[in-house]
Amino acid sequence: MDFSFEDLPSASQSTPKKDRGDSQTATEDVDGDSSREKSSNMSMNESQELHNSSSIDDISRRVQELVENINRSRSRDQEEMDGFQEKLVEKVTEMCQQMKGHMYTVYEENSDEMQVKLQELSQVLDSCTKLNHELLEASRALACLREGLTVSEAPEQ
Numbered sequence: 001m002d003f004s005f006e007d008l009p010s011a012s013q014s015t016p017k018k019d020r021g022d023s024q025t026a027t028e029d030v031d032g033d034s035s036r037e038k039s040s041n042m043s044m045n046e047s048q049e050l051h052n053s054s055s056i057d058d059i060s061r062r063v064q065e066l067v068e069n070i071n072r073s074r075s076r077d078q079e080e081m082d083g084f085q086e087k088l089v090e091k092v093t094e095m096c097q098q099m100k101g102h103m104y105t106v107y108e109e110n111s112d113e114m115q116v117k118l119q120e121l122s123q124v125l126d127s128c129t130k131l132n133h134e135l136l137e138a139s140r141a142l143a144c145l146r147e148g149l150t151v152s153e154a155p156e157q
Helices: 023-153
Strands: none
Touching: none
16 A cells, blocks of 8 residues: 655656767767767667656556455455344344243233232122122011011001
């Protein structure tokens, strides 16, 4: 991921000029030097182009590697998220099953308690019904007794 710009060519490179002290010699050598300079300039340009091209290729390769690394990282992230989602679904399902089990246990306990209370209520209602019948019998007996007392008091007059 580290980029190095030291390998890149400088845009301000120049070729050094040769210093000639003698103007006569300079004019004589101009024809020979100019052809040598052209060929050396051409080879320097070609060399610089090759260097530039290899630097561009190197940068392109590095960029491609970075893109591939990013894509691999994204794939790993997606796999992690998928795994997390699966585990989360499993845990939520497990918790729902536990809650259902607890809910059914509470239902059973409540049903058992209600059954006991309903049996007690039934027994109390049975007792009430018996007491009501006994009361009715006692009331009839008292009514008969009162009639008997009223009949027996009436002839004495």
